[in-house]
Amino acid sequence: MKGFDAKTLWNDYGVVSDVEPFTDNFPRADICQLMSGDLLHQIIKGCFKDHLVDWVNDYLKIEHGEARASEIMDQIDRRITAVPHFSGLRNFKQGRDFKQWTGDDSKGLMKVYLPAVVDFIPPDMTRALSSFMEFVYLVRRSVVTEDDVGRISDCLQRYHRYREIFRTTGVRPDGFSSLPRQHSADHYPDHIRKFGAPNGLCSSITESKHIRAVKEPWRRSSKHNALGQMLRTNQRLDKLAASRVDFEARGMLEGTCLTAALKSLADNDAKPEGAEEEEEEEEEEEEEQEVTNLPNGGYNEDGEVVEGPTVLGDVSLAKRRERAYPRTLAELSLHIGIPELQELVARFLYNQTNLEPLQDDLPLPPCPLLDGPIYVFHSAAATFYAPSDISGIGGMRRERIRATPTWYRGPPRYNCVFAEKNDTLDGFRGLHAARVRLFFSFKHSGIEYPCALVHWFSPVADEPDDLTGMWVVEPDINVDGTRSYGIVHLDCILRAAHLIPVYGDAVLPPDFHPSQSLDAFRAFYVNKFADHQAHEIAY
Incomplete structure (x- = not known):
């Protein structure tokens, strides 16, 4: 902060010059040793979507010019759209070029991106993508052995070697040292040894807890001396949740007296002819309606x-x-x-x-x-x-x-x-x-x-x-x-x-x-x- 101006600090290091970090007076502070990594924001959305995917697009523009690069990216989009349907796999109706990205979008793109771009980029660029994706999937496993940690380190070494293609082709002429998210990947083998398998860990987990424990009770309060009201709201919600678990264990929430009587009558009566076919048609219409309501009109059959x-x-x-x-x-x-x-x-x-x-x-x-x-x-x-x-x-x-x-x-x-x-x-x-x-x-x-x-x-x-x-x-x-x-x-x-x-x-x-x-x-x-x-x- 003392050696650079405010613009350089922000553009190259992501540091706000007029905000003093809480670690400023620490004798020694390494944020990568204090807490585990954030798979979603650092690795999947950060290194993959915001870096590698954008770097590939930049390479196409440098190598082929704007017009030809636009045609190639259209073909990449069509190839992503043409991927066969698969259970749990997002079908990108518009390829990878749409306005609002979510974490699920980034994960879904990673599953189908490599075969779509392999024919348009240099071999080392493909190997860089493949090595990084291999690293992501190894890190994401629920159980990581010492052998897996060795494979993770090997993937990182290969990724670092092959990503130099982005430097030599002019996409990243200044290298990668100014990108904190690229640097964060190097610490994952140590994170796993210290904190265990990340297994999908991301900062959104604490954010979701913050919403339920702080934001929603705040909205329910009068906004005046709200702390006591918020604590009382949380206490009552916990009691209601405990009561519901107890009632469900006793069988007290399984239907109503009316539904039980109707079910008993329905079991005694035979189904009319053709009723089964009508139920099947209704199920098909419900399934079709569910697909119609998905984002971007795509399939997401989890x-x-x-x-x-x-x-x-x-x-x-x-x-x-x-x-x-x-x-x-x-x-x-x-x-x-x-x-x-x-x-x-x-x-x-x-x-x-x-x-x-x-x-x-x-x-x-x-x-x-x-x-x-x-x-x-x-x-x-x-x-x-x-x-x-x-x-x-x-x-x-x-x-x-x-x-x-x-x-x-x-x-x-x-x-x-x-x-x-x-x-x-x-x-x-x-x-x-x-x-x-x-x-x-x-x-x-x-x-x-x-x-x-x-x-x-x-x-x-x-x-x-x-x-x-x-x-x-x-x-x-x-x-x-x-x-x-x-x-x-x-x-x-x-x-x-x-x-x-x-x-x-x-x-x-x-x-x-x-x-x-x-x-x-x-x-x-x-x-x-x-x-x-x-x-x-x-x-």
Whole structure:
């Protein structure tokens, strides 16, 4: 403060010259040692959104000029908009260029930004983005081991090495020493050792408590000698909250006398014909209305928090089966346009009932008779252990995997999944990527088989992509040019997967829809940044 004028202090160091800091008379004060970091404001919104994203835009303007840079940024926006839908993933209807940013917007952009810009920026710039995002996702884990701290430090070293591309290209000619938020990232390994895993820590947590404990009681007071009134308000609110917990434990808040009587009468009466269909239509209208009310008109289909004990994972079919499908294999095969469905079911049943799988060079046995009809479902629920994401007691979370010919009365939606391949291998090396075409179930020899008809994807290399750090897969194609399908038991499915196209030099039209992405491209990134649990299993 003594060595610089007020303008330099503010522009270069973020210091207000006429405000004396409370640490001014301290013999030694290092704010980074006094308190833990702020993940949202320092790292996600600060370093990523306010720095890296803006620096990429500045590089495009320096390298290509204003006009061409504007065209490239329009293409980046279209690529972000074209990302396939995924549970809990924000769909940016307007790309990344909108006026008001929230913390959720910054987190959502981080999940889809890298594949959209990789083809427009230098390799070292891509590696800088990838290293920093890897750092963010490692820091955000609910449990951080000493090995993880080592990986965090390694990500920081790589990020510092690769971010020099912003200096050499003229984006940051003065370097990064004047940016406190960039400097704050260096202290996170020490923060974790001293204070534990940050696990989503940000200053907004204390701000929200301040609103409830101070601001709202102040508004309820007479504004004259308000402290006593505010304390009395907080005391009464605490007593009301304690009373509600006690009443709920006694069962005193479960409905009213009138609702109990009406429920009893409704249980004794049979439903009129067609009532179930009407309820389903009402549910669809409610879901459609919920989507219409989302910000920017985009989808934000969050996963569900599941209360209960910790289990490894489970996938189960939806409770309601679809009625507009044939009940036999031959008719269903024609209905969905996959003529080899009967052969796939025959191979699946052979593998399920024999210790050794059927060899490719052996003749396929005929499809056995099934016990009763086939039932088709448009979704399945995957419940899995994901403590680093928003989850319930025991760290459990649930998400929907969709396989429906029309989604919200619009285009189809066929989600991708992770299927088990080899449980002795770590990460994606032990998994398959597949796209679900159909959920169905049938009985054979008295055993019910919940299944999924899937289109397989295979990795293009034995290692993740060097630039992005993500695995790249391509759809499996038969020798005759048709897609390679298979049938898997639901027990083999781990959870949903998110694939983002490798756009290359493709120019997307303005009306390109996300439902077309998985059919229009020949290679895809396995998005390990879709959520924190996906990052842990698909590194």
